[in-house]
Amino acid sequence: MSAAPRITIAEAAAHSGETVEIAGWLYNLRRSGKIVFPILRDGTGLMQCVAVKSALPEETFETLRNLTQESSLIVTGKIRAEQRAPGGYELDVEQAGIVQRVDEADPYPITPKDHGIEFLMDHRHLWLRSRRQHAILRVRHEVIKAIRDYFDSHGFTLVDTPIFTPAACEGTTTLFEVDYFEDEKVYLTQSGQLYNEAGAMSLGKVYCFGPTFRAEKSKTRRHLTEFWMVEPEMAYATLEDVKRVAEELVMFVVSRILENRRAELVVLERDVSKLEAVQRPFTRMTYDEAVKILQEKGSEIQWGADFGGTDETLLAEGSDRPIMVDRFPAQIKAFYFEPDPERPDVVLGVDVLAPEGYGEIIGGGQRIHNLDLLLKRLDEHHLPREAFNWYLDLRKYGSVPHGGFGMGVERCVAWICGLEHVRETIAFPRMLYRTTP
Ligand code: 4AD
Ligand code: MG
Numbered sequence: 001m002s003a004a005p006r007i008t009i010a011e012a013a014a015h016s017g018e019t020v021e022i023a024g025w026l027y028n029l030r031r032s033g034k035i036v037f038p039i040l041r042d043g044t045g046l047m048q049c050v051a052v053k054s055a056l057p058e059e060t061f062e063t064l065r066n067l068t069q070e071s072s073l074i075v076t077g078k079i080r081a082e083q084r085a086p087g088g089y090e091l092d093v094e095q096a097g098i099v100q101r102v103d104e105a106d107p108y109p110i111t112p113k114d115h116g117i118e119f120l121m122d123h124r125h126l127w128l129r130s131r132r133q134h135a136i137l138r139v140r141h142e143v144i145k146a147i148r149d150y151f152d153s154h155g156f157t158l159v160d161t162p163i164f165t166p167a168a169c170e171g172t173t174t175l176f177e178v179d180y181f182e183d184e185k186v187y188l189t190q191s192g193q194l195y196n197e198a199g200a201m202s203l204g205k206v207y208c209f210g211p212t213f214r215a216e217k218s219k220t221r222r223h224l225t226e227f228w229m230v231e232p233e234m235a236y237a238t239l240e241d242v243k244r245v246a247e248e249l250v251m252f253v254v255s256r257i258l259e260n261r262r263a264e265l266v267v268l269e270r271d272v273s274k275l276e277a278v279q280r281p282f283t284r285m286t287y288d289e290a291v292k293i294l295q296e297k298g299s300e301i302q303w304g305a306d307f308g309g310t311d312e313t314l315l316a317e318g319s320d321r322p323i324m325v326d327r328f329p330a331q332i333k334a335f336y337f338e339p340d341p342e343r344p345d346v347v348l349g350v351d352v353l354a355p356e357g358y359g360e361i362i363g364g365g366q367r368i369h370n371l372d373l374l375l376k377r378l379d380e381h382h383l384p385r386e387a388f389n390w391y392l393d394l395r396k397y398g399s400v401p402h403g404g405f406g407m408g409v410e411r412c413v414a415w416i417c418g419l420e421h422v423r424e425t426i427a428f429p430r431m432l433y434r435t436t437p
Contacts, residue, residue, distance in 0.1 A: 002076040002095055010044035012089040015079050022047060022091065023074045023099075025129070026067050028112075036065045038093075039086075040075065041129070048085045049075055051093040060096050070108040070129070072099035124428060125437045135264035136424055139257060140413045144209075146256035147230050147407070150249050151207045156232055159199040161192030161208040167387035169194050170334055174214040176225075188213035191406060193336075194391050196233035197367060200402055201394055207232040212406075219432050220309055221421040222359055224410055226430035231364075233404030239338075239348040239366045242403040243324055246352050246362050247282050249407065250322060254278050257416055270418040274356060277320040286327045287346065290315055306332045313357035326350040326365070335381040336374070338366040338401070350405070358415035364405020371395035 004021045012020075024042035031037075034053040039046055051064045067073070076095040081088060102108055110126055120127045127133055151158070168175055169191040176188040192208035199206035212229040232249075234241060254275055257265070265272055285293070294301050297314050301307070307315070307325075316323050327346040330339060337347035349365030368374045374395055378385055385392070413425040423429040428437065 004076050008044040009040070009042045009047045009087065012045075012047065012079050012087065012091075016081055016089065017079065019076065019078045019094065020091075021074060021076045024072070026069055026071045026073060028069070029064075029067060031065060036061070038064055038067060038073075038075075040073070040091075043134075046086045046131075047089065047091055048082075048087075049077065049091045049093050051096070056093065060093075063098060064093070064096055067098070068102040068104050068107060069111070070126075071102045073097060074099060121423070121429075121434060122437070128427060131267055133424065135267040136413070136417055136419070137427065138264045139261050139268075139417050140409070140425060142257055142261050143253055143413055143416065144228075144409060146253045147209070147249065147409075149256075150252045151230075151232060154205075154245075154248075156205040156207045157199075157203045159196065159203065159206045159208055160210065161189065161195035161199075163189050163211065165189045167194075168383065169336075170214070171381075172383075174216055176213050176215050190214055191229065192231050193233065193404065193406065196231055196404060197391070197394055197402060200233040200235040200404070201398065201400075204236075205232065205234045217432060221423075222309060222411060222414075224422055224426065224429055224431055227411075227422075227426070228409040229406045230409065231404060231406040233402065235402045236400050237366070237403045238401060239326060239350060239403060242364050242366065242405055243284070243326070243350055246324070246350070246364065246405050246407075247280055247322075250282075250352065250362070251278070251280055253412065254416065265417070268417050268419075270416075274320070274418075275416065278355070279321055282321050282352070283319055283323045285323065285325055287325055287329065288327070290325045304329050304331060307351075307360075309359055312353050312359040316353045316355050316357060316359075319355050322355060322361075323353045324350055325353065333365075335377040335383060336367050338368050338403075339373075348403075352405075352407075354411070354415040356415065356418075358411065361411045361415060362405050362407045364403065366401060366403035369395060369399045369401050371399070 002021050004019045007015055007020045022042060024040040026038055027041040028039040036051045038049045040049055053061045074097045075093055077091040077093040080090050082090040109123055164186040166186060178186050180186045196206055196208055209230040211226055213226055216223045258275055291301055291303050294311050294314055299311055299314055301311055327340055328349050330345060330347045333347050333349050337349045340346045340348055351360045352362035354361045410422040410425040414422045
C-alpha cells in the first residue's frame with residue numbers, strides 16, 4: 001500500500017529513523033486533542049503510533065481517531081526512539097489503510113475490564129490475542145523447541161507413534177473409545193510408550209512427541225483430557241539412566257527459557273528468581289521417605305496410596321528444585337514397571353515433581369523385560385493378552401533392560417510461567433466440561 005518496506009514491530013530498532021510499513025491490529029487507542037496514539041500489535045510486539053492532526057489528511061486523522069479495538073490496519077510512518085514508549089520506539093504516522101474496521105455496533109468482546117474465566121474461555125479464539133496469552137504461547141513454543149533440541153542433540157531419533165491404538169497403556173479407566181470400521185473399537189492413545197519400546201529396540205534411543213488423551217473425570221487445575229507429551233525411551237537403560245535424562249532435560253528447558261523468554265516472563269509477572277534457583281542435583285527420595293515426610297507434615301496418606309495433588313504440593317513445599325520420588329508400590333503403578341529386585345513390592349518408577357506446588361511433570365521408569373513376569377502382570381491387571389501380542393514379542397527377541405519417561409508439556413509450561421491452571425497453557429484446551437471453541 002506504500003513504497004516503504006514492510007517490517008515487524010520486533011524489527012523496529014534496526015529501522016530507527018526510517019519510514020516503514022507495519023501491518024497489524026489496533027490494540028488500544030488514546031486520544032489527546034489534536035493527537036491520537038493508536039497502539040498497534042502485530043504478533044511480534046506493541047508499537048505506539050503517533051497521529052498528528054496537522055500532519056495528516058483530515059480523513060486519515062478522523063479514521064484513526066474513530067478506529068475500533070482490533071480493527072486491522074496497515075500504517076506507514078517514521079520510526080523514532082522514544083524511551084517512554086513500550087518497546088522503546090514510536091511510529092509517526094504518515095499514512096494509514098484500514099483492512100477491516102470492527103463495527104461499533106458489534107464491538108470486540110474482550111475489553112480491558114475484568115471478564116470471568118468462563119467468558120474468556122468461551123472467547124478463547126479471541127482471548128489468544130491478549131498480551132498474557134501471547135506471552136504464554138511464546139513460552140510454550142520455546143519449551144517445545146527446547147525439548148526437541150535436547151533430544152535431537154543427545155542421540156535420540158524421533159519416531160511418531162499412533163493416535164488410534166488397540167489397547168490401554170495407562171489403565172483402562174481413562175480410555176477414550178472410538179468407533180472404527182466394521183464394529184471395530186479403538187482407543188485414543190494414552191501414551192506412545194509401548195510403541196517407543198519397539199522403536200528403542202531398533203534405534204537405541206527414541207522419542208515420540210504428540211497429543212495424548214485421558215478420559216480423566218477429574219476437574220483439577222492440572223488435568224486436561226487432551227495434552228501433549230514427550231516420551232523418550234532407551235534400550236539398555238536402568239532407572240538411574242532415566243532419572244539422569246529427566247534431570248538433564250528439565251535443566252535444559254528451564255535454562256533455554258531463561259535465555260530466550262525473559263520478556264514474556266516479565267509480562268506474566270513470573271518471579272524469575274524461582275526458575276534461576278533450579279539447579280542440579282534435584283532432590284531424590286524414595287516413595288517410603290516421601291510418605292514419612294508427608295505424614296510429618298500432616299497428610300493422612302498411608303503407605304500404598306497414590307499421592308493426591310495436595311500431597312505433591314506439600315512434598316515440594318519449601319524446595320527450590322524439583323523432587324524425584326522413586327520406588328512406588330507396585331499396586332498403584334501401571335502393569336509394565338520393573339520390580340525392584342531387592343524389594344519386589346515396589347517398582348523402579350520415578351515421578352518428578354516441580355517446585356512451588358506444581359506437582360508431577362514427569363512420570364517414567366524401567367520396564368519389565370522378562371516375558372513371564374510381563375505375562376503375569378497383564379493377567380493381574382486384567383488386560384487382554386491378544387492385544388499385547390506384538391508387545392510381548394519384544395520380550396522374546398533380544399529383550400534388554402530399558403526405560404524412559406513422559407513429560408507433559410502443559411504441566412511444564414504452567415510451572416515455568418507460574419500459572420494457576422493448565423487451561424491457559426494450550427491454545428484450545430480440552431477439559432471435562434469444555435470442548436469448544
Ligand atoms: O505419568 P504418566 O501417566 O506416564 C505415562 O503415560 C508413561 N507411559 C510415560 C512414559 O513412561 N513414557 O504421564 C506422564 C506425564 C505426567 O507426569 C504429566 O506431566 C502428564 O504426562 N499428564 C497430564 N498432563 C495434563 N493432563 C493430564 N490429564 C495428564 N496426565 C498426565
Ligand atoms: Mg504419572
